Amino acid sequence: MTDTSVDVEALDRWIRRFAEEVSKNKDLLTDLDSAIGDADHGSNMDRGMSATVAALDEASSQGRPLTTAGALLKTVGMTVVSSIGGASGPLYGTLFLRMGTSAGDVEALDDAGFSAALTAGLAGVVARGKAELGDKTMCDALAPACAALDASLAGGAGLSEALAVAATSADTGRDATIPMLARKGRASYLGERSIGHQDPGATSVALLVNAAAATLGSRP
Amino acid sequence: MKKLINKTENVVSEALLGMDAAHPDLRVDHEHKIIYRGDDRRPGKVGLISGGGSGHDPLHGGFVGLGMLDAACAGEVFTSPVPGQIMEATKTVDDGAGVLHIVKNYTGDVMNFEMAAEMAAEETGVNVLSVITNDDVAVQDSLYTAGRRGVGVTVLLEKIAGAAAEEGRSLAQVAEIAHRVNANGRSMGVALTSCTVPAAGKPTFDLPGGEIEMGVGIHGEPGRKRLPIASAKEIAALLVEPIVGDLDFTGGDGVIAFVNGLGGTPLMELYLMYNEVAQILKKSGIHVARSLVGPYITALDMAGCSVTLLKIGPEMLSLWDAPVRTPGLRWGV
CATH class of the missing domain: 3.40.50.10440 (Dihydroxyacetone kinase; domain 1)
Known part of the structure; x- marks a missing residue:
């Protein structure tokens, strides 16, 4: 097994892949949100991730000042926060900003460093949204993904393999939101009527983790 | 639209x-x-x-x-x-x-x-x-x-x-x-129609002609229940009941009674509703110290209103009466 590392370029690829996936799944996210929310998750996420890709492009056109993992993730977080709006803006913004703080001023993260950053991001999302597991939120996909990533790496798996396991866990977590009763956000006003619908936030998180599995962990 | x-x-x-x-x-x-x-x-x-x-x-x-x-x-x-x-x-x-x-x-x-x-x-x-x-x-x-x-x-x-x-x-x-x-303070609202968000171009929810949505939010979120349209007197009772059931407003220096329009209801109807609310409060032994009637927190073009009661003492009353000069509220200056 080769020694993999998540450098600035890899993180850049991850974010761009996530933006592509969000764009492809924009209508799905909005449809899921119209059932239990306010029908804007797809358009908000797409607008935010397009702005993020534009911010990354601008940084590289200006001679790539984003030389550390921390700087790149913080730029992503700040752009997301100022362009998504609603509740998803602060939640995704906090995820990336906390990842950036955890990553720090390094050019590349090792496997454990990336896992620690993602877990720090999860802790930020939990603190910001005050959601618990089973509340039918982003956390229901993100928490199992973080746990799976950490456990797989601890068990000796490489990053590539561990991220694949994490992506499967995120998908399973996403699907598990369907029978849940929403207890946070606008969906919670629906009470029992929120049961039977897949959570849009958990769905976009699954896209994020799948994008990581597709872009990180092995050098192209 | x-x-x-x-x-x-x-x-x-x-x-x-x-x-x-x-x-x-x-x-x-x-x-x-x-x-x-x-x-x-x-x-x-x-x-x-x-x-x-x-x-x-x-x-x-x-x-x-x-x-x-x-x-x-x-x-x-x-x-x-x-x-x-x-x-x-x-x-x-x-x-x-x-x-x-x-x-x-x-x-x-x-x-x-x-x-x-x-x-x-x-x-x-x-x-x-x-x-x-x-x-x-x-x-x-x-x-x-x-x-x-x-x-x-x-x-x-x-x-x-x-x-x-x-x-x-x-x-x-x-x-x-x-x-x-x-x-x-406590509030409760009722919608007679939905509202139309410009970017959506169509009403946020579908409310049949003869029905009202009790307990609606200010973004067209679903309310507590749908009822057939009733008289202003009956609707006022349905709005005040859960408010006074949630907090005791009797005694003390009374309340500020606020009948708010949601954007699509004429002031005439809001005053008519205020009359009904004031009568209920009087019967319930709640003293109205000050009132406010008009569209102040709206939901675009939604027809309907909300009732807010705020229990006040001398300090809040004097702060309420203090001069204000804004586009929406203006007195004492």
Whole structure:
């Protein structure tokens, strides 16, 4: 097994892949949100991730000042926060900003460093949204993904393999939101009527983790 | 959809241009979509900021001015403003005495204001406190939901806390009275029609001709239940009942009784409703110390109204009566 590392370029690829996936799944996210929310998750996420890709492009056109993992993730977080709006803006913004703080001023993260950053991001999302597991939120996909990533790496798996396991866990977590009763956000006003619908936030998180599995962990 | 607009995507920015043109005593930052007081502020005065999705006018921009808010951040229609905007307003109005954020309890608003407060504190060291309004008794099981929504009490709170700040009270004191206003106020609304968000182009929900939605929110969120349309007297009873069932409003110095229009109901009907509400309160032994009737926290073109009761004492009453000069409320000056 080769020694993999998540450098600035890899993180850049991850974010761009996530933006592509969000764009492809924009209508799905909005449809899921119209059932239990306010029908804007797809358009908000797409607008935010397009702005993020534009911010990354601008940084590289200006001679790539984003030389550390921390700087790149913080730029992503700040752009997301100022362009998504609603509740998803602060939640995704906090995820990336906390990842950036955890990553720090390094050019590349090792496997454990990336896992620690993602877990720090999860802790930020939990603190910001005050959601618990089973509340039918982003956390229901993100928490199992973080746990799976950490456990797989601890068990000796490489990053590539561990991220694949994490992506499967995120998908399973996403699907598990369907029978849940929403207890946070606008969906919670629906009470029992929120049961039977897949959570849009958990769905976009699954896209994020799948994008990581597709872009990180092995050098192209 | 029939609306007086040019382009749906420009509704908020063009409305702000209009606010700017109509009210020379306000200053509008069009880049950040922030409405500021135009007069010179006293150094050492606590700054009051609110904001939220647009479409609830005059809340919040129409309550900027002497005796109320120092700044209001306008989000997109029914969408929270973003932290960058709120942080900008926070830094601008801080005169060293700190800033109070007045936030309606919606998940997006709460998180965006929270982030802004953290970011502003980190950048400039400004001291920010927040009060979250959650007066809507229509949301019942708040332990398992995002909690009660902030509605009518927000208007009364912005007036009372604004007067307290104008008096020169400290941030902690202004925040304390703001929390007290929220704790002593309750609201309940009814919709006769849905509203139409310009970008959506069609009504948010479908309400058949002969039905009303009891316990509706100010964004067209679902209410408690649908009922056939009834007389104003019967609807007033349905609105007041859950409010007085949730908090004892009898005794003391009485209440501010606030009948609010949701945007599409004429003032004549609001006064008619106020009469019904006042009669119920009289029968229930609740003394009305002050009243407010009109469209102050609206949901675009939604027809319907909400009732808010705020239990007050001499201190709140004197702050309510203090001078105010804003586009939305104006007396004593």
